[in-house]
Amino acid sequence: MKKLDKNLEAEIANLTRVGFDITGKTKRSGSFLIADNNTAESSSNEEDLIVMPISFAVEVYDWVKSLMFSLVKREQDEYTREVSTQKELLGSFIYVKEGAKIEAPFQSCFFLHNQGFKQVLHNIIVLEPLSELNIINGCATGNLVTMGNHIAITEMFIREKAELTYTMIHDWGAETVVYPRTATDVGKDAVFTSNYIALTRVKKIQSNPVAYFSDGAVGKFSSVIYGKSGSTIDMGTRGILNGKGANCEIISRIALKSSRVISRAYIEGNEKDTRGHTECNGLLLDDKSSVYTIPELKANIMDTELSHEASIGKIAGEQLNYLMSRGLDEETSRALLIRGFLEKGIRGLPANLEKKLDELIEIATSGEGV
Amino acid sequence: MRSALDNHSFYAKINNMSDSEDKGVLLEVKRLGVEVGGKCLLQGLDMTVKEGETHIVFGPNGSGKTTLVNAIMGLPEYKVVEGDILFRGNSILDWNLTARAKAGIGLAFQHPPVVEGVSLRVLLKAMVSDEKAPEEVARKAGMENYLEREINVGFSGGERRKNELLQLVAQNPQLVMLDEPDSGVDVDNIKLMVSIIRKLLQKDKLIRERKNSGIIVTHSGMILEELHADKGYVIVNGKVKCFGSPLDIFDQVKKYGFVRCIKESRTGEKT
Numbered sequence: 238m239k240k241l242d243k244n245l246e247a248e249i250a251n252l253t254r255v256g257f258d259i260t261g262k263t264k265r266s267g268s269f270l271i272a273d274n275n276t277a278e279s280s281s282n283e284e285d286l287i288v289m290p291i292s293f294a295v296e297v298y299d300w301v302k303s304l305m306f307s308l309v310k311r312e313q314d315e316y317t318r319e320v321s322t323q324k325e326l327l328g329s330f331i332y333v334k335e336g337a338k339i340e341a342p343f344q345s346c347f348f349l350h351n352q353g354f355k356q357v358l359h360n361i362i363v364l365e366p367l368s369e370l371n372i373i374n375g376c377a378t379g380n381l382v383t384m385g386n387h388i389a390i391t392e393m394f395i396r397e398k399a400e401l402t403y404t405m406i407h408d409w410g411a412e413t414v415v416y417p418r419t420a421t422d423v424g425k426d427a428v429f430t431s432n433y434i435a436l437t438r439v440k441k442i443q444s445n446p447v448a449y450f451s452d453g454a455v456g457k458f459s460s461v462i463y464g465k466s467g468s469t470i471d472m473g474t475r476g477i478l479n480g481k482g483a484n485c486e487i488i489s490r491i492a493l494k495s496s497r498v499i500s501r502a503y504i505e506g507n508e509k510d511t512r513g514h515t516e517c518n519g520l521l522l523d524d525k526s527s528v529y530t531i532p533e534l535k536a537n538i539m540d541t542e543l544s545h546e547a548s549i550g551k552i553a554g555e556q557l558n559y560l561m562s563r564g565l566d567e568e569t570s571r572a573l574l575i576r577g578f579l580e581k582g583i584r585g586l587p588a589n590l591e592k593k594l595d596e597l598i599e600i601a602t603s604g605e606g607v
Numbered sequence: 608m609r610s611a612l613d614n615h616s617f618y619a620k621i622n623n624m625s626d627s628e629d630k631g632v633l634l635e636v637k638r639l640g641v642e643v644g645g646k647c648l649l650q651g652l653d654m655t656v657k658e659g660e661t662h663i664v665f666g667p668n669g670s671g672k673t674t675l676v677n678a679i680m681g682l683p684e685y686k687v688v689e690g691d692i693l694f695r696g697n698s699i700l701d702w703n704l705t706a707r708a709k710a711g712i713g714l715a716f717q718h719p720p721v722v723e724g725v726s727l728r729v730l731l732k733a734m735v736s737d738e739k740a741p742e743e744v745a746r747k748a749g750m751e752n753y754l755e756r757e758i759n760v761g762f763s764g765g766e767r768r769k770n771e772l773l774q775l776v777a778q779n780p781q782l783v784m785l786d787e788p789d790s791g792v793d794v795d796n797i798k799l800m801v802s803i804i805r806k807l808l809q810k811d812k813l814i815r816e817r818k819n820s821g822i823i824v825t826h827s828g829m830i831l832e833e834l835h836a837d838k839g840y841v842i843v844n845g846k847v848k849c850f851g852s853p854l855d856i857f858d859q860v861k862k863y864g865f866v867r868c869i870k871e872s873r874t875g876e877k878t
Contacts, residue, residue: 555720558682562716563734563778564708573733577724577757 245272245350248379252602255375255406256593257346266370269345273354276327285337286370287330291359294330295430301330304361306391308420316388316416320359328358328389331372335365342371342590349378349385349413358389364399366424371402371587378410385413393421393429395454400428400507404590406597407435407442411467415439419446423518425480426453432586433458433472434594436579436601438465445473445501448496452480452508460489461582463575463601464496464526473501473531476539478511484580487515490582492575493526503533506541519549520578522571576602630657633695634679634782640689641671641678641845648674649845651690656782659817661808662854664824667865672824673717675842676784679822680714681707694782713780715771717787717824722758727761727770730758732806734777741777747806748773749799764791772803779817781819783807789827801833810834831857841865 241249249259251269259278267281267288281288294301308565311321329345342468349356364370378385387409395401401421409415423429450454462557476485488504504513519528532545552574560570576598583594634656641649649671656662666672678685679692681704692700699707722730727750731741745751748769759767768788775783785804789797809817823836831853837854843865849856 260635553720554683556722558704559706559716559720559722560725560733562680562682562708562714563730563774564705565733566705567703569733571730573725574722577722577726577729579724581724 241272241277243304244511245277248350249277249348249440251348251380252348252375252377254259254597255346255377255408256373256404257344257375264341266339266342267343268584269331269343270348271346271356272348272350273328273356274327279329282341283337283339283426285334285340285368286343287332287334288343289330290326290578291330291361292326293326294332295326296345301361304363304392304394305359306390306392309390309418310421310446313418316371317390317418319388320357320390323357323359326359327356328360329362330360331362331370333368333370335448336367337365338369339371342373342376344373344375346375346377347375347387348360349382349387349390349410350414351379352382353384355386356388356476358387360389360391361395362391362401362570364395364427365399366397366399368396369400371404371590373406373590375406375408377408383410383412385410387413387415387417389417391417391419393419395421395423395427395429396429397425399424400430402430402432402587404432404444404592404594405434407433408437408440409439409442411438412440415442415444417442417444417446419444421446421448421457423448423454423483425451427451427455429454429456431456431458431474432537432583432590432594433460433462434597435470435472436461436463436584436597439468439470441469441471443471445475447477448485449477450480450485451484452483454480455483456485458485458487459582459586460491460500461498461598462489462491462498463578463579463598464493464498466495468496469498470496471499471501473499473503475503476513478504478506478513479508480511481508482510483508484511488582489517489530490520491518491519491528492522494522494530495525497527499531500527501531501533502545503535504543505521505535505537506543507537509538509540511538511541513544515545517547518578519547521549521551522575572602620857626633630659631695632656632693634657634822635693636675636679636690637686638690639675639678639692641674642686642688643674643684645660647688647845649678652842652845652847654840654847656820659809659814660838661821661823661836662823663826663831663836663839663856664842665826665839665856665860665865668761670842671845672842673786674845676786676822676824679782679784680704680712686808699844708778711781712784713775713782714777714784715768715775715786715788717790719759719767721760723760725758726755727758727773728754730774731777744773744777747776748803749767765793765796766791769796769800769840772807775807776803783819783821785821785823785825787824787826789825797827797829800829804830804834808834828857828861
């Protein structure tokens with residue numbers, strides 16, 4: 238790691254809350270960290286895992302440039318245009334060689350260290366055929382930072398029969414605005430598991446990641462969102478099933494307290510034997526919240542099976558009374574129920590990851606129940 | 608026809624007749640009236656439970672048995688519209704569920720809800736704040752394999768009943784209320800459950816040393832034979848209509864049904 242000022246070092250040591258562990262206690266295959274516009278860490282512990290700043294990668298590999306803006310269009314919106322007009326490239330390049338199965342998770346973090354900083358990134362991730370990688374990507378602001386701006390294009394390429402698990406944990410400051418623009422090309426028989434966790438207050442997050450599926454490709458997208466005081470979150474995955482037998486599932490669990498969440502899910506079936514399912518459960522914790530679920534299914538071929546289900550409710554009085562009758566106070570009982578509701582959204586993940594996310598959800602819900 | 612006031616003093620007198628005269632009163636229910644959704648489900652009910660006593664509540668379906676235990680527990684939809692409930696001499700009508708549970712009142716629900724997402728381990732840990740306690744408690748109820756299961760999700764009737772008892776073991780209340788703990792439970796499991804109930808009620812201790820008391824809603828002869836309960840009541844239409852030895856009542860109900868039992872008891876009152 239680069240030599241950093243003491244204050245930043247202390248803040249980085251505190252990033253385990255978003256899965257970034259600099260202590261070395263947790264086994265990692267590599268690390269990447271950008272604090273504001275400073276690439277503070279870029280390392281790999283595996284020969285077959287290449288990690289470097291994107292500005293280096295375009296010099297080292299002549300094909301990297303051709304990948305940039307191949308999935309996300311420059312002219313998509315004002316934020317992609319802003320990324321495309323940056324004078325200096327900032328972002329990560331993560332590359333797994335063919336057949337390499339990287340066991341330990343790779344950790345990356347995009348960190349806003351100074352108040353009001355605007356971070357503009359372009360990330361490229363490539364998994365060559367038959368390779369495997371598990372990425373935990375934490376995004377956070379410093380302890381004293383409330384305002385900031387994070388704009389990031391991330392383009393991911395999962396080649397034939399490769400497997401990527403990508404877990405994004407957001408912990409932004411209360412007045413931070415965040416515009417990730419993410420697109421993934423899921424190759425033939427490749428597997429993409431995407432988890433998105435946002436449990437803390439933020440001013441605005443707006444993101445609609447898209448994934449394009451080739452023949453036999455499989456995708457599972459899980460989002461767990463705890464919208465808090467004044468947060469506006471507009472999230473939604475788009476799954477485009479372009480390959481025969483492709484399969485995609487989009488699951489969201491959203492608890493809201495004085496916040497506003499729009500949960501979108503779009504699945505498009507364009508080839509034979511494709512299947513898609515989307516499911517959204519909302520839990521309103523007060524009358525100052527609003528949740529708007531927008532499931533969309535589009536079938537362009539007869540032989541595609543697409544379905545959606547959604548429910549919105551409140552904490553069941555019967556469940557609350559039941560827990561209180563065991564001697565738990567109302568606040569603890571509510572917290573347990575909110576935690577249980579959110580944790581259902583991460584069931585079935587690899588055991589270590591599930592445990593970590595359980596811990597984060599426990600912290601986010603403790604003392605927050607009422 | 609006996610007046611309501613006469614009935615009150617009569618039942619109060621009977622209730623005070625006990626083998627455990629020197630024991631303190633744990634629970635006193637006085638002329639209790641309870642409504643749910645504006646409908647009167649209990650009227651003028653009296654009951655005194657001393658420390659160490661076990662009382663059995665009988666009655667036909669819909670008679671008010673569940674209403675009684677739910678009102679004592681303090682479920683909000685059970686509105687006490689008359690009378691009082693005293694626990695260790697203090698009125699608990701203003702206490703919420705948590706306060707009552709912490710004071711030592713516990714209820715095994717007849718129809719416990721499904722609590723999605725909350726595992727039994729998480730609940731037990733929150734109840735006892737001891738890392739190892741969930742394992743120990745679960746072992747006592749033979750439910751070690753259920754710790755990671757979400758509460759009551761996919762549980763059979765018998766599993767739900769056992770789970771209720773397990774939670775009471777963790778809570779360790781002084782007033783143990785069981786609402787049909789045996790319904791839907793097979794013979795082998797009833798034996799296990801009876802042994803747990805006996806422990807909850809300190810039946811292994813000398814009578815004079817017992818502090819825990821029970822109110823059990825049941826239709827099962829097996830539970831009655833094993834527990835040696837002190838008093839039995841038959842509740843019909845929200846009122847206590849009959850009382851006496853629980854096994855006697857059980858025999859009569861079995862032979863003649865609730866209607867005859869009520870008539871017999873009225874005859875008894877006159878003598």
